[in-house]
Amino acid sequence: MLRTVNRLLTGLAGALLLALGAAVLIGALDLPRRWGFELPSSWPFDGPDDVLLPTADLRRWRGRGWWWPVVITTLAAVVLLAACWLSAQARRRRLREVVVHSGGGEVASVRGRALEEVMEGEAEALPGVERATVTLTGRRTAPRAQVALTLGARGAPGAALARLREEVLHHARTSAGLTRLPTEVRLRAVRHRAERVG
Structure with missing residues (x-):
């Protein structure tokens, strides 16, 4: 729609x-x-x-106090709406479904959001990971993944990335019958407020 x-x-x-x-x-x-x-x-x-606008009309409109504020506000609104629309066009769209190759030439599809939720659950179960967000983009037959991991205070980035690649991404590729799943991973550390001790 x-x-x-x-x-x-x-x-x-x-x-x-x-x-x-x-x-x-x-x-x-x-x-x-x-x-x-x-x-x-x-x-x-x-x-x-x-x-x-002929000169006579222009002079008449300029003489009114509301003319310039209306012109400037209208132009600013048009520019702002155009910028919002352009950024919406440039934004990567989420996949609604992913084509699953089940072998033997049979093809099925799985909802993109369902696969994202499974990957998020697996990623959040990894040691040191407090929160995970997965977004699938690209084409239904060649999806790409964007993963954002929020690491806890004891989370090790290297270990989290290795386990993400070996477990979460491997399971996603295997379950969807994909030969490859290009992934961009962003790591963040959770921020805790400092507490006074003593």
């Missing part, structure tokens, strides 16, 4: 920008006079010397 809405909004924004660009180009290149056709009376730009 979200993907459909995203595509619809992208298409509408593209069509609007294309229409606006065409209107400006037709007026700026003076195509009605050169090619001998008439534009509708509601057309925003009639010729190369035409502007969006």
Whole structure:
């Protein structure tokens, strides 16, 4: 559903920008006079010397106290919404399902979130690991894993990484029938508040 809405909004924004660009180009290149056709009376730009707001209108709007705050707020909102949308496009999407090769040519699928939860549970059971977060990205047939481990006060990063690779990732690859599961691991140490002793 979200993907459909995203595509619809992208298409509408593209069509609007294309229409606006065409209107400006037709007026700026003076195509009605050169090619001998008439534009509708509601057309925003009639010729190369035409502007969006004539000088008289511009003076009238500038004289009102609300003009500049509204213009600046509107432009800031448009830039902020565009930046949010762009960052949402760049963000890696979670896998909804992973294709499982069970052998003999048979293929099944498992929910991506279910596999993430199993991997998180196994990772949190490792010695020294207090919390684990797993996110599967990539394609359903070639998933990638992003793992964030929060180590306790006595957690050893080297040992945690070795056990993660040998146990958790090995089990995930075996259960999903994957030959490889590229993984990015981020380690964090849990922060404890200092306590006064004595």
